[in-house]
Amino acid sequence: MARSSDGYVTLAVLLVVGLLAAIVSSILAISRPALGLARLGGDEVAAEALLDGGLTTAAFLLFGAKQDPAKVNKLALHLHTGDANLTVADEAGRVDLNNADPRLLEGLYSAVGGNSLSAQAFASRVVDWRDSDSDLNQAGAEASDYNEAGLGYGPSNLPFHSVDEAHFILGLSSRDFTKLQPFLTVFSGTGKIDLLAASPTVLRAIPGMSREQLQQVQQARRAGQDRAKIAERIPEAAEFLLDKSSGVFRVNVEVKLKDGYADAAEAVIIAPQAEGSAEYRTVAWSKLAAPAPSQ
Amino acid sequence: MIRAGTDRQAGFALVESIAVLALSGLVLLTLIIASDLVSRNSAAAARSANTIEMLATGLAAVRRDLEGARFIRIGANPKDAVLFSGAAQSVALAVADDGTGAHEGEGLVLIETRASEGRNALVRSSAALIPGTKGFGGAKFANDAVLLSGPWTYRFSYNDPLAGTDGWSGAWTATDHMPAAIRLEVLNDSGGQALPPLVVRLRIDSGGCAEPARVDCPESAETEQTPDPNDNQTNDQNKNPSRQGDGTQQ
Numbered sequence: 001m002a003r004s005s006d007g008y009v010t011l012a013v014l015l016v017v018g019l020l021a022a023i024v025s026s027i028l029a030i031s032r033p034a035l036g037l038a039r040l041g042g043d044e045v046a047a048e049a050l051l052d053g054g055l056t057t058a059a060f061l062l063f064g065a066k067q068d069p070a071k072v073n074k075l076a077l078h079l080h081t082g083d084a085n086l087t088v089a090d091e092a093g094r095v096d097l098n099n100a101d102p103r104l105l106e107g108l109y110s111a112v113g114g115n116s117l118s119a120q121a122f123a124s125r126v127v128d129w130r131d132s133d134s135d136l137n138q139a140g141a142e143a144s145d146y147n148e149a150g151l152g153y154g155p156s157n158l159p160f161h162s163v164d165e166a167h168f169i170l171g172l173s174s175r176d177f178t179k180l181q182p183f184l185t186v187f188s189g190t191g192k193i194d195l196l197a198a199s200p201t202v203l204r205a206i207p208g209m210s211r212e213q214l215q216q217v218q219q220a221r222r223a224g225q226d227r228a229k230i231a232e233r234i235p236e237a238a239e240f241l242l243d244k245s246s247g248v249f250r251v252n253v254e255v256k257l258k259d260g261y262a263d264a265a266e267a268v269i270i271a272p273q274a275e276g277s278a279e280y281r282t283v284a285w286s287k288l289a290a291p292a293p294s295q
Numbered sequence: 296m297i298r299a300g301t302d303r304q305a306g307f308a309l310v311e312s313i314a315v316l317a318l319s320g321l322v323l324l325t326l327i328i329a330s331d332l333v334s335r336n337s338a339a340a341a342r343s344a345n346t347i348e349m350l351a352t353g354l355a356a357v358r359r360d361l362e363g364a365r366f367i368r369i370g371a372n373p374k375d376a377v378l379f380s381g382a383a384q385s386v387a388l389a390v391a392d393d394g395t396g397a398h399e400g401e402g403l404v405l406i407e408t409r410a411s412e413g414r415n416a417l418v419r420s421s422a423a424l425i426p427g428t429k430g431f432g433g434a435k436f437a438n439d440a441v442l443l444s445g446p447w448t449y450r451f452s453y454n455d456p457l458a459g460t461d462g463w464s465g466a467w468t469a470t471d472h473m474p475a476a477i478r479l480e481v482l483n484d485s486g487g488q489a490l491p492p493l494v495v496r497l498r499i500d501s502g503g504c505a506e507p508a509r510v511d512c513p514e515s516a517e518t519e520q521t522p523d524p525n526d527n528q529t530n531d532q533n534k535n536p537s538r539q540g541d542g543t544q545q
Binding site for chain 2: 004009012015016019020023026043105132152153154155156158162164165167168174189265270280282283285286287
């Protein structure tokens, strides 16, 4: 009898413990989404802080410490909340829509394989858009041409405020615009190209650049030669080449928190106007797709 | 003797079992009452969490738009207006992508308070940014999306970087620059904060080298003088030095 009563007591204890466990589980299950949301919010705040920290660090190193952009590029910052990886490129590695010579614009259009317009028409229409007059360049397009095409707008006769605005150029297809977009800017403030920062496509766009010269430039860059040394290999393109940094940089910041949360952003920053000032300007900023989580 | 002892043990076991049953019943009753309380509180907490989640989702959408604001000046003069408008009940701005997929490229976004059936809604609508846009008046806003809706009122305020220490104001009156930050408060019936206010710092603080007459960029500083907007020839030469004699002009 004592054995059977022991079993009964055990059963009762198990029942009570089971009920308690069920209650605790249900409370946890109810609060879990809220806890997850709170954690996600915390991660977002931490990632934002890291993105800001990464950008500010890049600005300090480039403008304050005046470090070589090549040294700041690929810099990894390890902080207690996570890591921030910086990618830095001189904005003059892209072709500036507002300042580039029409020949450079033609070269870029050919280099990306644009086919909705002739290269000359593309360059002329860019110039007709950005110049303040209504004089038609050869194969270009002014307000009357846009009107005839039934478009409810015309060239602004102002500098492009963004690369996206080039999407409205008469006759330029979306496909061609998409091809051109990664190689264009409105921020470099120069019509010239930085040989150290230009992509192979932009290098191909430089008038007078042969295939052999392109290979030589790429080899020289890998060897760590400076702008002047590399430019010596393409003397006929000298008028399109920048002999110093533009002072405008595109900074890509990728952050990964300790728990695997990731985020990324890209900004274009400009050196402070006053010598010694710590205030750099951010002229473009966009969130990017978060990098893939680490395995 | 042995039998008497067994009977006593059996009697004790019966009392013990009754006591266990009574205690179990008591514990079960307590558990039922406690679980009822917990479930009611949990339901209230879940409702509160859902409200906060809804508010957070709506505020995240507002934050995304404000952070993606573009700095676009609508004329050639540095004193010309920037494409931005802010009032206590609404904010309108240019963004890189309006997120609707209705059109490519940059767009205009309007976030405003609308009242319907006793509830206030914070509604987002968007329009394409067409070249030559001089303001928000002529824009055809569509794709309405309710970001927040409930027994709340919404209040925007704007921080002017050029306006001293307490730069927050309920309406944005400056035209030639954009606010440094925008604050959105969600207020309940009693005028208290339904949740901490959303404060978004605008990331872009300048139109950069693309802006007429700016001298932000080294080469621009060397080549560009402050232009007279009426002096097209000077401006043209500065902006496009290759234009002269490049053989492309008719």
